[in-house]
Amino acid sequence: MTESRFSGETTEPARPPKRAARTKSTRDGGDKRERILRAATRVFAKKGFYATRVSEVAKAAGVADGTIYLYFKSKDDLLVSLFEDRVVLLLATLERELGKRPSPRERLRAIIELQLGLLEGERDLAEVITVNLRQSTRLMKQYAAPKFLLYLETIARVVSEGQKSGVFRDDVSPHVVARAIFGALDGLTMTWALGKADPGGLSRAATQIADVLLTGLETGLGTGLESAR
Amino acid sequence: MTESRFSGETTEPARPPKRAARTKSTRDGGDKRERILRAATRVFAKKGFYATRVSEVAKAAGVADGTIYLYFKSKDDLLVSLFEDRVVLLLATLERELGKRPSPRERLRAIIELQLGLLEGERDLAEVITVNLRQSTRLMKQYAAPKFLLYLETIARVVSEGQKSGVFRDDVSPHVVARAIFGALDGLTMTWALGKADPGGLSRAATQIADVLLTGLETGLGTGLESAR
DNA sequence: GGCGCGTGACTGAATCGCGATTCAGCGGAG
């Protein structure tokens, strides 16, 4: 890593060998960049980023060591790209789904269930995100943090709206709550990924956590369960 | 790292130069091992474990590069020792405090407030634990995970007891709740450490989170706030 | 149709720098 540059970004992010190769490649099946990313996710999850040799990723992807450098600037770029390609997409999906839910209550539940649901099928990715991405403080601050912040903002906004409309208690900071929720989901995912990762476990957890959090957050208005107004 | 051994542990953990040096050292003030650990915490927090050269830690501690190897087996051992020395102690304190709280409700609140309170004065340590320790999947699994598990168990037990005595809802898994709580605290600490780390921020957050979680977890029995059963 | 050439993706062995670890000494204390 040497984690030093990441500022000027002189050279272009990578360079997909000309056009072509994009989705079909010339001779082999599936495009290479994708194969490499998938292999990297697998290997990073198993051995950790720093302990993984570029040559191991190459072997796992079935390409030559040098090929990786045709698609990625460096080993770091591999990790960063992984994050960008997957997580950003994942967060986008989540954000899009949010649009469909009308009430803050449903929105919050959706956030919880979607985040956990999406990662449930991607154990390796889950591990890379919850563990390996934390590898470098700098990487974290440069790339991950901003994206996470954005996500935190989304949660905080939902909470805040709920407070404004009176369905959520307003004696807590939306920001603090957002961080806690994010952390809870993150922790749940991490222990799940590092542990047995039993199928369905995350989704089941999602429901429970959503129940507890919502109960803790709701003022009781509009639940159909309130005693007085 | 090479993160490979960590199994047989043939050589002894380290070797404090004979006895002596323990708390007073011969000529300099404060014992060296401690100085090194403190410096390591500082530097690791600032640059990340892998990006930190052993020589940097040495410089920060005001000792020669080689001296570090008189107290620690390797760079890894430095990180592991840091974790063992500090966190284990920290968790012990917490566990001891727990004994003083009678009800599950107070116990849970204590867990939350203690964990955040203890880390509040140790920003660098907080960062190392929440970020840097995650560096190596193997290190994580070998050293950190077991300790964390123990901690998770503690939380789970408190929740479980609360359920048995009827003060906590019992339609959620104590384990899931424990992981979520742990994650929430961890996430809160991490964002705090990586961000501005405003003084008092963590404690304030603790109270709020405890309020929300307890409300979400309580059945309403004995709160003096319940409407029906 | 067959053939030679140019192009560019791909290969993988060699390079080269970095930095953890070592160890031959040094100096103060007893």
Added chain:
DNA sequence: CTCCGCTGAATCGCGATTCAGTCACGCGCC
């Protein structure tokens, strides 16, 4: 004088990155 903690420059292995080739292909020409 001996012992021991400490020193810090030199060593040495590792592994990311490079780059001189290889190979398949498509194209234009015969």
